[in-house]
Amino acid sequence: MSEQRLLDPESLGDHVDRLYRAAWGLCGSREDAEDLVQETYAKVLSKPRLIRNDDDLGYLLRVLRNTFYSSHRSAQRRPQTAAMPEDYEPVDQRPAMRPDEAFAAHEVFDVIAGLAPDFRDALVAVDVAGLSYREAAKLLGAKEATITSRLFRARGQVAAGMDRGRSGVLEEKG
Amino acid sequence: MGDRDIHPTDEAQAERGRALVQAAVAQTRAPLALRERIENDRSRAKPARRRWTLGGSLVGTVAAATVAVVLATGGGSAGLSVAQAANLAIRGPAAPAPAVDATHPGQLKRSVGGVTYPSWQDEFPWKASGARVDKIDDRRAVTVFYDNPAGERIGYTIVDGKALDEPSGPSQQQGAERYVVLRRGDRTIVTWRRGGHTCILSGPSKVSSDKLLALASWSGTETS
Structure with missing residues (x-):
């Protein structure tokens, strides 16, 4: 049986x-991503957590993904954010990248968020979050071969989606 | 299309997609504001730092415990509490900052229930940097965020509708308004009533209660 330990908040x-x-x-929006991450941390920090081995990241990603599916896809449960009046000025001026790079990254994340869920989740787990194929398979409840296949297809769809611009990728059902 | 329908000829495109994602990942880091919010949450999660204490020169153990109870329970009545509303400032902006009102440079083009948000930038080193609108417990709460050159951020929340229960405890009277200064974890909070609404100014503990009081009581903005 795997060794268990308490997750260290530090x-x-x-x-x-x-x-x-x-x-x-997952969200395709920086603002929603910030809220999702904060909500994830709030859940994890709400009580002591027992995890197996050194898989902190895998555990956090599982909570993040569950939180995304359980709450962030339900519009009624989201904080209601006001529309931006035309006379508003630009928001937070502290991006961690150059504007041209920020635009490209934004486009890539937009395309990723538009992928069919199975492909998106595989790509997010491996290419975005940095899990191994085995860890991603465990997280997503799929075989490693399935993750490999979905990842290959998702990567191709990202390239195609970027070529097509903001119209994004047509959803394929996995 | 099934998972097995992978065509070897698509390999180059898949590789290009992998490189695009890799580049986007390499460029992207969590915003500072998010890190601060998580750190605040983490600090509050520590049992020793979870209770409310009075801020500034008003510190007193017994009184602090009283305020802690009052804030945690919303003053003994049901509904939204000052503590809940104050937490909105930790969440960070979700929309751009309102513009400065050109005809009233001490005000922003944003108000709640007739109470206008101030533009402090001509008097203090705080410039509006973002906003968010939340609805909690069926009450609309609008928060405008202000940043200073040191990278510190404070949130000014106005709760629409009837004023919330006011936390009891030591307070400071300035003009017609009574300001209660509190500390929660590593946040300093000032709350008061204006135009019949609850106003809350919340900032990191590095921003002193005196500074928050000066901002809260600044008369450059008026009820419209």
Whole structure:
């Protein structure tokens, strides 16, 4: 049986970047990704958590994904955000990248979020969050071969989606 | 299309997709504001730092415990509490900042129930940087965020509708308004009533209660 230990809250900050990227890939929106990551951390921090081995990231991604599916796809349960009046000024001016790069990254995450869920989840787990194929298979409840196949197809769809611009990728049912 | 229908001729395109994702991942880091919010949550999750205490020179153990109870329970009545509303400032902006009202430079083009948000940038080093609108417990709460050059961020929340129960405890009277200064974890909070609505100014503990009080009581903005 796998060894269990308590998740150390002090170490959770190490995974913020990966979780944020994964959340952006799921949500397709930076603002929603921020809320999703914060909600994930709030859930994890709400009580002591027992996890197996050193799989902090896998555990956090599982909570993130569950949170995304359980709440962030339900519009009624989202915080209601106001529309942007025309006279509003640009928001937070502290992007961590150059504007041209930010635009490209934004486009890529948009395309990822538009993929069919099976393909998107595989790509987010492996290419965005950095899990191994085995870890992704465990997270997503699929065989490694299935993850490999979905990942291959998802990558191709991202390239095609970027070629087509913002119209994105046609959904394929996996 | 099934998972097995992979065509070897698509390999180049898949590789290009992998490279695009890799580039996007390499460019993307979690925003500072998100890190701060998570750190705040993490700090509050520590049992020793979870209780409310009074801020500034008003510190007192017994009184702090009183305020802790009051804020945690929303002042003894049902519904939205000042504590809940104050938490909105930690979540960070979800929309751009309102513009400065050109005809009233001390105000932003945003108000709630007739209470206008101030533009402090001509008097203080705080500039509006974003906003968010939330609905909690069927109450609309609008928060405008202000940043200073040191990268500190405070949130000014106005709760629409009837004023919330006011936290009891030591307070400071300035003009016609009574300001209650509190500390929750590593946040300093000032709450008061204006135009019949509850206003809350919340910032990191590095921003002193005196500064928040000066901002809260600044008379450059008026009820419209």
